[in-house]
Amino acid sequence: MQNPPRWVSTSGDLERPNAARLYDYYLGGAHNFAVDREFAEHTMKLVPTAALVQHSRAFLRRAVQACLAAGIRQFLDLGSGIPTAGNVHEVAHRVDPTCRVVYVDNEPATVAHARTMLRDNPCVAFAEADVRDPEAVLGSPEVRTVLDLDRPIAVLMVAILPYVRDEDRPVELVAAYRDAVVTGSHLVLSHLTADYRPEVAEALMHVAAETQSPVVARARAAIEPLLKGFDLLEPGLVPVTEWRAEEEPSAGDETVSYGAVGVKR
Numbered sequence: 001m002q003n004p005p006r007w008v009s010t011s012g013d014l015e016r017p018n019a020a021r022l023y024d025y026y027l028g029g030a031h032n033f034a035v036d037r038e039f040a041e042h043t044m045k046l047v048p049t050a051a052l053v054q055h056s057r058a059f060l061r062r063a064v065q066a067c068l069a070a071g072i073r074q075f076l077d078l079g080s081g082i083p084t085a086g087n088v089h090e091v092a093h094r095v096d097p098t099c100r101v102v103y104v105d106n107e108p109a110t111v112a113h114a115r116t117m118l119r120d121n122p123c124v125a126f127a128e129a130d131v132r133d134p135e136a137v138l139g140s141p142e143v144r145t146v147l148d149l150d151r152p153i154a155v156l157m158v159a160i161l162p163y164v165r166d167e168d169r170p171v172e173l174v175a176a177y178r179d180a181v182v183t184g185s186h187l188v189l190s191h192l193t194a195d196y197r198p199e200v201a202e203a204l205m206h207v208a209a210e211t212q213s214p215v216v217a218r219a220r221a222a223i224e225p226l227l228k229g230f231d232l233l234e235p236g237l238v239p240v241t242e243w244r245a246e247e248e249p250s251a252g253d254e255t256v257s258y259g260a261v262g263v264k265r
Protein backbone atom coordinates (compact mmCIF):
# COMPACT_ATOMS: atom_id res chain seq x y z
CA MET A 1 0.00 0.00 0.00
CA GLN A 2 1.54 3.34 -1.10
CA ASN A 3 -0.30 5.87 1.03
CA PRO A 4 -2.06 4.34 4.01
CA PRO A 5 -4.39 6.71 5.90
CA ARG A 6 -2.86 8.50 8.88
CA TRP A 7 -4.54 6.21 11.43
CA VAL A 8 -2.70 3.21 10.06
CA SER A 9 0.38 1.97 11.85
CA THR A 10 3.09 1.15 9.36
CA SER A 11 4.10 -1.91 11.39
CA GLY A 12 0.96 -3.87 10.47
CA ASP A 13 0.52 -6.25 7.57
CA LEU A 14 -1.61 -4.21 5.19
CA GLU A 15 -1.32 -6.57 2.25
CA ARG A 16 -3.55 -9.31 3.64
CA PRO A 17 -7.11 -9.11 4.97
CA ASN A 18 -7.31 -8.83 8.73
CA ALA A 19 -10.05 -9.89 11.17
CA ALA A 20 -10.45 -6.50 12.86
CA ARG A 21 -10.79 -4.63 9.58
CA LEU A 22 -13.05 -7.30 8.05
CA TYR A 23 -15.27 -7.09 11.13
CA ASP A 24 -15.41 -3.34 10.71
CA TYR A 25 -16.47 -3.75 7.08
CA TYR A 26 -19.20 -6.28 7.96
CA LEU A 27 -20.48 -3.77 10.53
CA GLY A 28 -20.64 -1.02 7.92
CA GLY A 29 -17.53 0.82 9.18
CA ALA A 30 -14.96 2.76 7.19
CA HIS A 31 -11.76 1.52 8.81
CA ASN A 32 -10.76 -1.08 6.27
CA PHE A 33 -8.74 -1.35 3.08
CA ALA A 34 -9.41 -2.50 -0.47
CA VAL A 35 -7.81 -5.87 0.34
CA ASP A 36 -10.30 -6.32 3.21
CA ARG A 37 -13.33 -5.17 1.20
CA GLU A 38 -12.53 -7.47 -1.73
CA PHE A 39 -12.08 -10.40 0.61
CA ALA A 40 -15.26 -9.58 2.54
CA GLU A 41 -17.33 -9.34 -0.65
CA HIS A 42 -15.92 -12.69 -1.79
CA THR A 43 -16.65 -14.27 1.61
CA MET A 44 -20.21 -12.96 1.74
CA LYS A 45 -20.98 -14.94 -1.42
CA LEU A 46 -20.07 -18.12 0.47
CA VAL A 47 -21.29 -17.42 4.02
CA PRO A 48 -23.69 -14.85 5.51
CA THR A 49 -20.82 -13.19 7.35
CA ALA A 50 -22.41 -9.78 7.84
CA ALA A 51 -25.49 -11.28 9.52
CA LEU A 52 -23.34 -13.50 11.76
CA VAL A 53 -21.25 -10.52 12.86
CA GLN A 54 -24.40 -8.48 13.59
CA HIS A 55 -25.73 -11.36 15.73
CA SER A 56 -22.47 -11.48 17.64
CA ARG A 57 -22.50 -7.72 18.28
CA ALA A 58 -26.14 -7.87 19.38
CA PHE A 59 -25.21 -10.58 21.90
CA LEU A 60 -22.32 -8.40 23.10
CA ARG A 61 -24.69 -5.48 23.73
CA ARG A 62 -27.23 -7.61 25.61
CA ALA A 63 -24.49 -9.22 27.69
CA VAL A 64 -23.01 -5.83 28.62
CA GLN A 65 -26.46 -4.67 29.63
CA ALA A 66 -26.81 -7.75 31.86
CA CYS A 67 -23.45 -6.94 33.49
CA LEU A 68 -24.57 -3.35 34.07
CA ALA A 69 -27.84 -4.56 35.60
CA ALA A 70 -25.75 -6.68 38.00
CA GLY A 71 -23.83 -3.56 39.09
CA ILE A 72 -20.65 -4.06 37.03
CA ARG A 73 -19.02 -0.74 36.12
CA GLN A 74 -15.66 -1.89 34.72
CA PHE A 75 -15.04 -3.80 31.48
CA LEU A 76 -11.99 -5.48 29.95
CA ASP A 77 -12.77 -6.23 26.29
CA LEU A 78 -10.25 -8.78 24.97
CA GLY A 79 -9.87 -8.83 21.18
CA SER A 80 -12.23 -5.89 20.88
CA GLY A 81 -11.57 -4.92 17.29
CA ILE A 82 -12.24 -1.33 16.25
CA PRO A 83 -14.67 0.30 18.71
CA THR A 84 -17.26 1.23 16.10
CA ALA A 85 -20.78 2.42 16.86
CA GLY A 86 -22.58 0.54 19.61
CA ASN A 87 -19.41 -0.60 21.32
CA VAL A 88 -18.96 -1.46 24.96
CA HIS A 89 -18.20 2.02 26.30
CA GLU A 90 -21.18 3.49 24.47
CA VAL A 91 -23.59 0.89 25.87
CA ALA A 92 -22.08 1.27 29.35
CA HIS A 93 -21.97 5.07 29.37
CA ARG A 94 -25.65 5.26 28.49
CA VAL A 95 -26.28 3.65 31.88
CA ASP A 96 -23.43 5.23 33.84
CA PRO A 97 -20.95 7.68 32.27
CA THR A 98 -18.36 6.82 34.92
CA CYS A 99 -18.01 3.21 33.68
CA ARG A 100 -14.41 2.27 32.91
CA VAL A 101 -13.48 0.32 29.80
CA VAL A 102 -10.17 -1.06 28.53
CA TYR A 103 -10.13 -2.46 25.02
CA VAL A 104 -7.37 -4.88 24.00
CA ASP A 105 -6.30 -5.90 20.51
CA ASN A 106 -3.04 -6.82 18.82
CA GLU A 107 -3.81 -5.49 15.36
CA PRO A 108 -1.74 -2.30 14.91
CA ALA A 109 -4.16 -0.42 12.64
CA THR A 110 -7.01 -1.15 15.05
CA VAL A 111 -5.02 0.13 18.02
CA ALA A 112 -3.78 3.27 16.24
CA HIS A 113 -7.22 4.25 15.06
CA ALA A 114 -9.02 3.35 18.27
CA ARG A 115 -6.63 5.42 20.36
CA THR A 116 -7.38 8.43 18.17
CA MET A 117 -11.12 7.84 18.51
CA LEU A 118 -10.97 7.46 22.29
CA ARG A 119 -8.37 10.06 23.23
CA ASP A 120 -10.81 12.52 24.81
CA ASN A 121 -12.39 9.91 27.06
CA PRO A 122 -10.48 9.46 30.35
CA CYS A 123 -12.64 6.48 31.36
CA VAL A 124 -11.70 4.48 28.26
CA ALA A 125 -8.30 3.20 27.08
CA PHE A 126 -6.93 0.88 24.44
CA ALA A 127 -4.10 -1.54 25.22
CA GLU A 128 -2.03 -3.07 22.43
CA ALA A 129 -1.38 -6.58 23.66
CA ASP A 130 -1.77 -10.24 22.82
CA VAL A 131 -4.70 -11.69 24.77
CA ARG A 132 -2.78 -14.98 24.98
CA ASP A 133 -0.43 -13.21 27.39
CA PRO A 134 -2.62 -12.40 30.43
CA GLU A 135 0.34 -11.02 32.37
CA ALA A 136 1.05 -8.47 29.64
CA VAL A 137 -2.64 -7.54 29.37
CA LEU A 138 -3.26 -7.24 33.11
CA GLY A 139 0.06 -5.50 33.70
CA SER A 140 -0.44 -3.00 30.88
CA PRO A 141 -0.44 0.70 31.83
CA GLU A 142 -4.01 0.98 30.50
CA VAL A 143 -5.39 -1.78 32.74
CA ARG A 144 -3.45 -0.59 35.77
CA THR A 145 -4.52 3.03 35.29
CA VAL A 146 -8.14 2.62 34.26
CA LEU A 147 -9.36 -0.53 36.04
CA ASP A 148 -9.44 -1.42 39.73
CA LEU A 149 -8.90 -5.17 39.89
CA ASP A 150 -9.79 -5.20 43.59
CA ARG A 151 -13.40 -4.61 42.53
CA PRO A 152 -15.56 -6.77 40.21
CA ILE A 153 -15.05 -6.33 36.49
CA ALA A 154 -16.49 -7.92 33.37
CA VAL A 155 -14.01 -9.75 31.16
CA LEU A 156 -15.33 -9.88 27.60
CA MET A 157 -14.14 -12.67 25.32
CA VAL A 158 -16.52 -12.25 22.42
CA ALA A 159 -15.50 -13.95 19.17
CA ILE A 160 -11.85 -14.01 20.29
CA LEU A 161 -11.23 -17.57 21.53
CA PRO A 162 -11.60 -19.08 18.02
CA TYR A 163 -8.28 -17.29 17.32
CA VAL A 164 -6.65 -19.18 20.19
CA ARG A 165 -5.41 -22.56 19.00
CA ASP A 166 -5.54 -25.67 21.16
CA GLU A 167 -1.75 -25.52 21.63
CA ASP A 168 -2.20 -22.06 23.17
CA ARG A 169 -4.31 -23.74 25.89
CA PRO A 170 -7.59 -21.79 25.85
CA VAL A 171 -8.89 -23.37 29.08
CA GLU A 172 -5.80 -22.29 31.04
CA LEU A 173 -5.95 -18.90 29.36
CA VAL A 174 -9.51 -18.13 30.48
CA ALA A 175 -8.64 -19.50 33.94
CA ALA A 176 -5.72 -17.05 34.20
CA TYR A 177 -8.09 -14.11 33.67
CA ARG A 178 -10.62 -15.68 36.06
CA ASP A 179 -7.97 -16.05 38.76
CA ALA A 180 -6.90 -12.41 38.35
CA VAL A 181 -10.35 -10.95 39.08
CA VAL A 182 -12.38 -10.88 42.28
CA THR A 183 -15.49 -12.89 43.12
CA GLY A 184 -18.58 -11.39 41.52
CA SER A 185 -16.68 -10.49 38.36
CA HIS A 186 -18.38 -11.51 35.13
CA LEU A 187 -17.19 -13.38 32.04
CA VAL A 188 -18.91 -12.72 28.71
CA LEU A 189 -17.91 -15.41 26.24
CA SER A 190 -18.92 -16.36 22.73
CA HIS A 191 -17.41 -19.02 20.51
CA LEU A 192 -17.71 -20.27 16.94
CA THR A 193 -19.12 -23.79 16.75
CA ALA A 194 -19.90 -26.38 14.09
CA ASP A 195 -22.60 -27.93 16.32
CA TYR A 196 -25.52 -26.29 14.50
CA ARG A 197 -24.57 -25.39 10.95
CA PRO A 198 -21.37 -27.34 10.28
CA GLU A 199 -21.24 -26.35 6.62
CA VAL A 200 -21.26 -22.64 7.52
CA ALA A 201 -18.67 -23.04 10.30
CA GLU A 202 -16.45 -25.07 7.96
CA ALA A 203 -16.74 -22.40 5.27
CA LEU A 204 -15.82 -19.69 7.80
CA MET A 205 -12.75 -21.62 8.94
CA HIS A 206 -11.79 -22.18 5.32
CA VAL A 207 -11.96 -18.50 4.35
CA ALA A 208 -10.30 -17.33 7.60
CA ALA A 209 -7.38 -19.65 6.86
CA GLU A 210 -6.55 -17.33 3.94
CA THR A 211 -6.19 -14.31 6.24
CA GLN A 212 -3.70 -13.34 8.95
CA SER A 213 -6.27 -14.61 11.43
CA PRO A 214 -7.27 -18.29 11.08
CA VAL A 215 -10.07 -19.50 13.38
CA VAL A 216 -11.13 -22.75 14.99
CA ALA A 217 -14.69 -23.85 15.77
CA ARG A 218 -15.25 -25.77 19.00
CA ALA A 219 -17.96 -28.15 20.11
CA ARG A 220 -20.05 -27.57 23.23
CA ALA A 221 -17.96 -30.15 25.12
CA ALA A 222 -14.81 -28.09 24.45
CA ILE A 223 -16.47 -24.77 25.32
CA GLU A 224 -17.98 -25.81 28.67
CA PRO A 225 -14.57 -26.20 30.38
CA LEU A 226 -13.80 -22.58 29.46
CA LEU A 227 -16.58 -21.56 31.85
CA LYS A 228 -15.23 -23.42 34.87
CA GLY A 229 -15.49 -21.44 38.10
CA PHE A 230 -18.35 -19.29 36.82
CA ASP A 231 -22.07 -19.60 37.62
CA LEU A 232 -23.91 -18.98 34.37
CA LEU A 233 -26.70 -16.44 34.14
CA GLU A 234 -29.90 -17.65 32.52
CA PRO A 235 -30.28 -19.05 29.87
CA GLY A 236 -26.79 -20.63 30.20
CA LEU A 237 -24.63 -21.61 27.24
CA VAL A 238 -26.84 -21.24 24.16
CA PRO A 239 -26.61 -19.99 20.57
CA VAL A 240 -25.93 -16.24 20.77
CA THR A 241 -29.21 -15.46 19.05
CA GLU A 242 -31.07 -17.22 21.86
CA TRP A 243 -29.25 -15.47 24.71
CA ARG A 244 -32.00 -13.17 26.08
CA ALA A 245 -33.07 -12.59 22.50
CA GLU A 246 -36.48 -11.37 23.63
CA GLU A 247 -34.74 -8.11 24.56
CA GLU A 248 -33.78 -7.57 20.90
CA PRO A 249 -36.25 -9.51 18.75
CA SER A 250 -34.70 -8.54 15.42
CA ALA A 251 -31.55 -10.55 16.17
CA GLY A 252 -32.55 -13.42 13.86
CA ASP A 253 -32.49 -17.09 14.63
CA GLU A 254 -29.51 -18.56 12.80
CA THR A 255 -26.01 -18.44 14.19
CA VAL A 256 -22.80 -20.42 14.40
CA SER A 257 -21.74 -19.18 17.85
CA TYR A 258 -22.46 -20.14 21.42
CA GLY A 259 -22.71 -17.39 24.02
CA ALA A 260 -22.79 -17.30 27.82
CA VAL A 261 -22.37 -14.89 30.72
CA GLY A 262 -20.95 -16.21 33.98
CA VAL A 263 -20.33 -14.82 37.46
CA LYS A 264 -17.12 -15.80 39.24
CA ARG A 265 -17.80 -17.84 42.38
Ligand SMILES: C[S@@+](CC[C@H](N)C(=O)[O-])C[C@H]1O[C@@H](n2cnc3c(N)ncnc32)[C@H](O)[C@@H]1O
Nearest residue numbers: 019020079080081105106107130131158159163
Ligand atom coordinates in the same frame (compact mmCIF):
# COMPACT_ATOMS: atom_id res chain seq x y z
C1 LIG B 1 -13.80 -11.35 15.28
S1 LIG B 1 -13.08 -9.91 15.94
C2 LIG B 1 -14.10 -9.69 17.39
C3 LIG B 1 -14.29 -8.25 17.77
C4 LIG B 1 -15.15 -8.04 19.03
N1 LIG B 1 -14.75 -8.85 20.16
C5 LIG B 1 -16.60 -8.27 18.73
O1 LIG B 1 -17.14 -9.25 19.19
O2 LIG B 1 -17.21 -7.48 18.03
C6 LIG B 1 -11.62 -10.58 16.66
C7 LIG B 1 -10.60 -9.54 17.11
O3 LIG B 1 -9.61 -10.19 17.89
C8 LIG B 1 -8.34 -9.66 17.56
N2 LIG B 1 -7.35 -10.67 17.90
C9 LIG B 1 -7.15 -11.89 17.32
N3 LIG B 1 -6.17 -12.55 17.95
C10 LIG B 1 -5.74 -11.74 18.96
C11 LIG B 1 -4.74 -11.86 19.97
N4 LIG B 1 -4.00 -12.97 20.07
N5 LIG B 1 -4.57 -10.84 20.84
C12 LIG B 1 -5.33 -9.72 20.75
N6 LIG B 1 -6.30 -9.54 19.82
C13 LIG B 1 -6.48 -10.53 18.93
C14 LIG B 1 -8.43 -9.33 16.09
O4 LIG B 1 -7.50 -8.33 15.72
C15 LIG B 1 -9.88 -8.84 15.99
O5 LIG B 1 -9.96 -7.45 16.18
